[in-house]
Amino acid sequence: MKIRDSIERKLTEALEPTRLSVLDQSAEHAGHMGHPGHGTGETHFQVDVVSRAFVGKSKVERNRMVYALLAEEIAGGVHALSMSTSTPDEAG
Amino acid sequence: MSNPVFDRITQDITENDVVLYMKGTPMFPQCGFSAAVVQVLSGYGVQFKGIDVLADPSLRDGVKAFTNWPTIPQLYVKGEFVGGCDIIREMATNGELTKLFQDKGIAVAA
Numbered sequence: 001m002k003i004r005d006s007i008e009r010k011l012t013e014a015l016e017p018t019r020l021s022v023l024d025q026s027a028e029h030a031g032h033m034g035h036p037g038h039g040t041g042e043t044h045f046q047v048d049v050v051s052r053a054f055v056g057k058s059k060v061e062r063n064r065m066v067y068a069l070l071a072e073e074i075a076g077g078v079h080a081l082s083m084s085t086s087t088p089d090e091a092g
Numbered sequence: 093m094s095n096p097v098f099d100r101i102t103q104d105i106t107e108n109d110v111v112l113y114m115k116g117t118p119m120f121p122q123c124g125f126s127a128a129v130v131q132v133l134s135g136y137g138v139q140f141k142g143i144d145v146l147a148d149p150s151l152r153d154g155v156k157a158f159t160n161w162p163t164i165p166q167l168y169v170k171g172e173f174v175g176g177c178d179i180i181r182e183m184a185t186n187g188e189l190t191k192l193f194q195d196k197g198i199a200v201a202a
Contacts, residue, residue: 059175059179059182059183060173060174060175060179063161063175063176063178063179064160064161067161067162067163071162074162074163080125080163081163082125082177082178083178084178084182
């Protein structure tokens with residue numbers, strides 16, 4: 001399975017997001033140093049999640065939730081993961 | 093529990109008000125995310141200690157375990173973990189970082 005798809009599936013199952021976007025930005029970073037990727041070429045992602053699961057949680061806690069869900073991907077060659085994490089109220 | 097790397101991190105974040113664990117140095121960041129946080133801190137004129145995790149693999153892994161945070165950069169203010177690049181950028185944009193520096197008594201250049 002593509003890494004992008006597995007990120008999307010894991011976040012969808014665990015956080016039941018009302019909005020989710022997983023963007024593969026690897027092409028913008030091709031050839032940049034310290035960029036292993038383990039041959040998949042999928043190394044840089046931007047993840048935007050809107051979910052009720054974030055209500056009452058600090059930003060650090062929200063990011064930790066996402067990191068924990070994607071621990072396998074991060075260990076397996078995803079070199080950079082940017083994220084925004086909002087509740088439905090914050091996202092408006 | 094005695095862990096020399098954790099002890100060193102504890103010492104660094106206790107002895108310095110603002111510490112940035114980063115890839116490269118503040119003058120020569122080796123990663124766009126580290127560079128972005130350096131730029132934010134420099135914009136505030138905040139004095140900070142930049143610690144290059146690339147210079148020491150045990151620190152690179154150690155700080156991730158210490159903070160329970162899998163990525164670099166990591167910003168500590170007065171011994172407390174504030175966040176990584178996304179959080180710092182967001183806090184700079186919405187004014188929370190200004191408030192944090194004020195609350196913690198960190199001098200910023202007006």
